[in-house]
Structure formats: C-alpha cells, structure tokens
Amino acid sequence: MGFEQLLPAIAGMTWQNLVMIGVGLLLIYLAIAKNYEPTLLLPIGFGAILVNIPLSSALTQIDPATGQVVEGVLNVFFDAGIATEIFPLLIFIAIGAMIDFSPLFRNPSLLLFGAAAQLGIFLTMMFASLLGYDLREAASIGIIGAADGPTSIVVASRFAPNLLGPISVAAYSYMALVPIIQPPVIRLLTSRKERLIRMSSGSDKKISKKALILFPIAVTIVAGIIAPSSLALIGFLMFGNLVRECGVLNKLSLSAQNELASLVTLLLGITIASTMTADRFIRVDTLIIIALGLFAFILDTFGGVIFAKFLNLFRKEGNKLNPMIGACGISAFPMSARVIHQMGLKEDPFNYLLMPAISANVGGQIGSVVAGGIILTLVPFFA
Amino acid sequence: MTPTVEKTLLIAGIGMVGIFVFMTLFYLLIIALDRFLPYQEERATEELSEDSITDEEE
Numbered sequence: 001m002g003f004e005q006l007l008p009a010i011a012g013m014t015w016q017n018l019v020m021i022g023v024g025l026l027l028i029y030l031a032i033a034k035n036y037e038p039t040l041l042l043p044i045g046f047g048a049i050l051v052n053i054p055l056s057s058a059l060t061q062i063d064p065a066t067g068q069v070v071e072g073v074l075n076v077f078f079d080a081g082i083a084t085e086i087f088p089l090l091i092f093i094a095i096g097a098m099i100d101f102s103p104l105f106r107n108p109s110l111l112l113f114g115a116a117a118q119l120g121i122f123l124t125m126m127f128a129s130l131l132g133y134d135l136r137e138a139a140s141i142g143i144i145g146a147a148d149g150p151t152s153i154v155v156a157s158r159f160a161p162n163l164l165g166p167i168s169v170a171a172y173s174y175m176a177l178v179p180i181i182q183p184p185v186i187r188l189l190t191s192r193k194e195r196l197i198r199m200s201s202g203s204d205k206k207i208s209k210k211a212l213i214l215f216p217i218a219v220t221i222v223a224g225i226i227a228p229s230s231l232a233l234i235g236f237l238m239f240g241n242l243v244r245e246c247g248v249l250n251k252l253s254l255s256a257q258n259e260l261a262s263l264v265t266l267l268l269g270i271t272i273a274s275t276m277t278a279d280r281f282i283r284v285d286t287l288i289i290i291a292l293g294l295f296a297f298i299l300d301t302f303g304g305v306i307f308a309k310f311l312n313l314f315r316k317e318g319n320k321l322n323p324m325i326g327a328c329g330i331s332a333f334p335m336s337a338r339v340i341h342q343m344g345l346k347e348d349p350f351n352y353l354l355m356p357a358i359s360a361n362v363g364g365q366i367g368s369v370v371a372g373g374i375i376l377t378l379v380p381f382f383a
Numbered sequence: 384m385t386p387t388v389e390k391t392l393l394i395a396g397i398g399m400v401g402i403f404v405f406m407t408l409f410y411l412l413i414i415a416l417d418r419f420l421p422y423q424e425e426r427a428t429e430e431l432s433e434d435s436i437t438d439e440e441e
Contacts, residue, residue, distance in 0.1 A: 108413040115406040122395035211416035
C-alpha cells in the first residue's frame with residue numbers, strides 16, 4: 001500500500017490548502033484573542049479549516065471506489081440555508097427582536113443618516129463595475145457597505161454566490177473594525193469646533209407602547225407597497241420587532257434574541273465557510289473584494305458626516321448637529337454609536353453624544369435593510 | 384464608460400433617492416404615530432378605564 005493510499009489527505013494537500021488553513025487559524029485568532037465578531041468569525045475560521053483538508057467529508061465528494069456522489073453536510077446546509085436565504089432571514093427575526101426603536105422616536109430626524117451613510121454601497125458598486133465586475137457581482141460587492149452581514153449574504157447569495165465567501169468575511173471583519181476605520185475618516189472631515197458641538201439627548205421623552213407596536217406593521221406595509229422585493233428583508237426584521245414590542249410574546253422574543261440568534265449564527269458561519277475552499281478563495285478577486293469592502297466603509301462614513309455638515313448649513317447656531325453623528329448611520333450597532341460617543345468624550349469630557357448616536361445607528365439598521373431591498377429590486381431590471 | 388458602469392451610475396442615483404424617500408416616509412410615520420398615539424394620552428386612557436371600573440364596582 002502506497003503513501004497516497006495510506007494518507008490521501010496529506011498526499012492531496014496543496015500550498016493553497018495550507019494558506020486557507022492559515023486563514024482559518026487567523027480568523028479563529030482574531031475571534032478569540034481580539035474579540036472581533038467572534039460569533040461569526042470563529043465558525044467561519046473553523047469551517048475554513050474543515051473544508052480545506054483534502055477529501056473532507058464535510059463537503060460533497062465523489063467516492064473513488066464506487067464513483068457515487070457522497071453528500072457533504074456543509075453542502076447540504078448551504079443548499080438548505082443559504083441558497084434558500086432561510087438562515088439570513090431567520091437572523092433578521094433575531095435582530096428585529098433585539099432592536100429598540102424608541103431612540104428613533106426621540107430623535108426621528110436622525111433617521112435620515114441611515115440613508116446618507118449608505119452612500120458607500122452605491123459608490124463601491126460603481127467602482128467595482130469600473131474594475132470589470134458585471135452588474136450582479138458589483139452589486140454584491142457594494143452591499144458590503146451596508147455594514148450588515150445578513151443583508152450582504154442575502155444579496156450575494158442571490159446575485160454572486162461565487163463571491164459569497166470573501167464578501168461575508170469582508171463584511172463581518174470590517175464591522176468588527178469600525179473603531180479603527182471610522183475615527184480617522186471623521187477626524188479628516190471635521191474640525192475640532194464641529195466635534196465639540198453638543199446635542200440634546202431627548203432621553204426623557206416616553207414613547208407610547210401602541211406607537212411602538214404599530215411602527216413595524218406600518219413600515220412593512222409601506223415598504224411592501226413601494227418595493228415588494230424588499231419585503232423578505234424588511235418584513236422579517238419588522239416581524240422580529242413586533243414579537244419584541246407586542247408584550248404578549250416575551251418568551252418568543254427572548255428565544256429569538258438568544259437561542260435563535262445563537263443557533264442560526266453558528267450554522268450560518270460554518271456554512272459560509274463551505275465556500276472558502278482554496279480554489280474559490282485564493283484568487284486576486286478576494287483581495288480586490290476585501291479592499292473594496294474597506295473602501296465602502298470609508299465612503300459610508302464620508303456620506304454620513306458630509307450629510308450632517310450639509311444639514312448644518314440650514315440650522316441655526318445653537319441647534320447644529322455634531323457631524324460625527326452622521327457616521328453612525330451605518331448598521332454596525334451599537335459599535336458605531338459607542339465609537340462616536342467615545343470620540344465626543346475625548347474632545348470634551350462633558351459632551352454626551354450616546355443617545356443621538358444610538359438614534360442614528362438604529363436608523364442605519366433600517367437603512368441598510370432598505371438599501372439591500374432596493375438593490376434586490378433594481379439590479380434585475382438592469383442586468 | 385462601459386454600459387455596466389452607466390447602469391451602476393443609474394442604479395446609484397435611483398438607489399440613493401429611493402433610500403431617502405423610504406427614510407422620509409418612515410420619518411413621517413414616526414411623527415404621525417407620535418402625534419396620534421402620544422404617551423400621555425395612553426396613560427390618561429388607562430387611568431380613565433381604571434376610574435370607570437371603580438365606578439362600576441361602586
């Protein structure tokens with residue numbers, strides 16, 4: 001019996017497999033040692049190791065003895081959970097159950113930052129098309145700028161499943177790197193005087209329970225009437241929120257926020273890793289996508305901050321917005337709000353920007369899902 | 384400029400306008416909900432119903 005028959009995995013190992021195992025180890029390290037999105041990066045990292053050992057039974061293989069196809073569990077998960085969009089949509093129910101829309105009722109005008117900070121999606125999409133990607137691929141790369149993992153997965157799995165691995169890794173990695181990406185961009189775009197602007201928190205205002213119950217229902221109806229294609233995304237998010245706010249499904253709400261979120265995230269992460277085989281991941285495309293993802297996050301921050309500065313042109317002295325708040329219009333919640341609050345405190349220890357920052361950040365959570373719905377609606381018309 | 388870039392430019396324009404339209408609608412929705420279903424009114428209704436129950440019991 002030869003070496004190849006005795007240890008076929010070692011005999012079949014290529015340098016590309018070794019690189020991918022290294023990538024998996026790096027993701028696990030970042031998840032554990034640096035606490036970067038551990039719920040996603042750890043399963044993705046482990047999955048990357050799992051699928052890059054030659055002849056891994058986790059992936060579908062052809063049995064050399066019989067010539068029959070033997071289904072791998074990760075491929076089964078992929079077909080059942082990602083290709084059908086079930087996993088990301090279940091995550092949306094969980095996220096919906098976690099979101100408290102009260103801060104938006106206290107500062108409703110800050111909702112508009114959730115629109116401005118989606119600029120990175122569309123500019124990155126244009127840039128990707130300039131680099132030669134087709135429309136569907138460019139849209140999938142641009143959606144990294146939504147700073148919203150499940151939205152990125154839904155769009156990429158529909159338009160460019162071949163790019164799902166690098167897009168998911170880029171989306172989740174940059175969400176974890178918001179504290180490193182946003183501050184230098186904000187400092188570059190704002191003066192110290194602007195960063196010192198104080199804003200009212202509006203935190204003492206109480207919100208009617210009925211309004212909080214009606215909000216997710218009304219949003220679903222409005223979004224459904226205007227863009228029915230966006231309903232899967234927005235509808236599931238709002239359904240999760242209704243479960244939270246209705247007051248009669250507290251156990252379900254807690255289950256959605258904890259058990260459902262944990263279980264589906266676990267499956268989502270390890271299933272995404274099934275696309276991270278060496279032949280699909282070690283390509284120049286991966287590096288380009290990762291670079292474009294960073295570009296998208298920077299442009300999101302740019303869009304939000306510049307929009308705040310634009311609004312300040314029309315606001316009276318004493319009622320101006322701190323332009324840093326604009327950067328919270330991305331979906332990375334509550335990371336972005338915390339970053340801005342910390343930046344405000346650094347400039348002035350008595351400038352508490354947390355409440356308006358959270359309001360804008362909640363707006364970003366809605367904005368990213370709306371952006372995903374719009375992309376899903378528009379791209380098929382033009383492709 | 385390639386046809387794909389032209390299409391992305393168009394999608395970017397429509398997309399950004401679309402997001403602002405959606406968010407403005409949601410903003411108006413919040414304003415309307417807040418105006419028609421204010422917190423004070425809710426408390427007043429609860430108090431009113433408690434009062435009426437007390438009246439009936441009496």
